[in-house]
Amino acid sequence: MSESEARFTVLRQSADPLAAAGIERLVRDGTDRELHRINVIDFAAANGLPVDRALDAFLHATRLGMFEMSWNVLCPGCGGVLNTNATLKTIHQHSYACALCAAGYEPSLDEMVEVAFSVSPRVRQIAAHAPEQLPMWEYVRQMYWSSGIEFPAEMPAQEVMERFVIDWTDLGAGDKATMSLQLPAGFIILFEPVTHSAQFLDVQGEPTRERQELGVVFNNVQAPTGTVPLRPGPLRLTMENRTDARVLPALYIAGDDLHHMLGKRKKFLTARTLLTNQTFRDLYRADMLAMDQRLKITSLTFVFTDLKASTELYERVGDLAAYELVKAHFGVLNEVVARESGAVVKTIGDAVMASFPTPDRGIAAVLGMREAMKALNASRHSEDLTLKIGIHEGPCLAVTLNDRLDYFGQTVNIAARVQGLAQSHAIFATEPVVRHADAARLLAQAGLTPVAQRCNLRGIAEELTVYEIP
CATH class of the missing domain: 1.10.10 (Arc Repressor Mutant, subunit A)
Structure with a gap:
């Protein structure tokens, strides 16, 4: 083999x-x-x-x-x-x-x-x-x-590019080249993808028959992109490669064809989606953020859950039986979180913190959690396990805490405080969650109407609108 x-x-x-x-x-x-x-x-x-x-x-x-x-x-x-x-x-x-x-x-x-x-x-x-x-x-x-640019599937790369490229060359390390061409009126970009450098050419005014001159040097210093005014007509462009690798400069016409190609986008796998994937967190636990890294996420959905009256449960059924019940509850929650494209960030006692890429995945998860807990209680012919659930969406920072990927910021704080409002099987959600179009559609399909209330959350200065999902 x-x-x-x-x-x-x-x-x-x-x-x-x-x-x-x-x-x-x-x-x-x-x-x-x-x-x-x-x-x-x-x-x-x-x-x-x-x-x-x-x-x-x-x-x-x-x-x-x-x-x-x-x-x-x-x-x-x-x-x-x-x-x-x-x-x-x-x-x-x-x-x-x-x-x-x-x-x-x-x-x-x-x-x-x-x-x-x-x-x-x-x-x-x-x-x-x-x-x-x-x-x-x-x-x-x-x-x-x-991988988010949607190129024509069967068309050769050169044929795609020739639609909006005037001329190009391949310059080896240390090489020089001279290009003679006719400049059309318009905005032209001399772009080099290896060194990530560009020079803008603003070509306008009366056409000229006099040859214009322009020299460009490619090196490993990323300078700000500048603009050179030119007139339509002949140009002698001299290029010098001062790097230790080849460079690939080309003159792009910044017109409809280029904008059309760059505008045809498709979905791709984002880092946010990967960080909320449970398999990734399990397999790459040691390959997350460095200790001093702080990376921004503009939108992430957080779910906090906790078992109601868990202390009384331990007293009533004993430590061993209560431990088995709590472990079973973690099992069903982990299954629901993974099913809805989420990941368990951490557990604290009987509480769970989970993250989801979008509010609709979070709403699907909390509804699934509630049903899973009902099924778990029904299998035991008991109502011992009641879950308190809160959900919120917003910006945050991805950080490393206690050698694991975690999240920091006001969004996390609000999600935890919202969960603290729950006293029964009701789910408490914030306005960004219930106003999200796909999340609202899921609630409507489930026949659930969120009920708004104004709340003061501990540690949060402003009063917030929070919705109870019965």
Whole structure:
């Protein structure tokens, strides 16, 4: 048995069989391009799988050494990859600059960090393992643009790019080149994807017959993007590569064709989604954030639960019996959380803190928790286990506390305080949750009408509207 076959055998045992079979087909039959920066959401759709099931399989496969995972910081404007990281730990919280958009962005783990999977060279060699040897336009397509850009499926990369590129060249380390061309009127960007540098050309006014001159040097210093005014007509462009690698400059027309391509976006796996995946938290517990990292998440949904009157339960049935009941309650909650694309952040005594990527997944989970607890009580012919539940959504910071991934901020505080309002089987939710369109749809389908009330929460200065879900 080959080393790769041995890995697939283990994968079939640890992941969903259909997802494992789909991965095996992809590795065996996929093109080189299809095996680089794999978009898990696309893979799930192509194989008729739920995204969570496909993601779990890729995480297990990566743990087995079949894939390499990359955390790519993206420009929210153009969708380009500004920085590639092998782990979450090397993403810093400072600003990342996009030369193409001439803008800087503080990274957030929502839509600015893409997580993609590339086949390991130990399993199969692909062209992207040696990016310096990729044809120019394959480099631009595979290395610069993220998996969220929806390129025409069958069209060669060069044919796509020629729609909005005037001219281009491939410059080796230390090389110089001169390009003679006719500049059309409009806004033109001289963009180089290896060094992530750009020069804007604002071409306007009366056409000229006199040759214009422009010199550009590519180096490893990321300078702010500047603008040079030019007139339509002849240009002699001199370029010098002062780096130790090749550079790939091209003149892009910033018109409708370029904007149309960059505007065709599709869903991709975000860091936020991965951090709320229970399999990821279980398999990569030691590969989270560094101790001094603080990364922003603009929206995350938190659920807090606690058992009502658990102290009385211990006194009534005894420590051993109560422990078994509490353990059973943790089991059903963990199952519901994982089913709804969430992850258990931590448990404190009888309480659970869980995170979800969106409010609708959180609402589906809390409704599922309540039903699961009813079923658990019914199986015991008792009503000993009553769950108090609170849910809230908002921005937060991802941090490391006590050697594990945790979250910090007012959103977390409010979610915990909202849970403290619950006294019976009712669920307490904040306005951002119940006003979320998909969450509201789930509540309506369940025949539940949230009842609003104004509340003062301990430690929270402003009075909040909180909804009781009966």
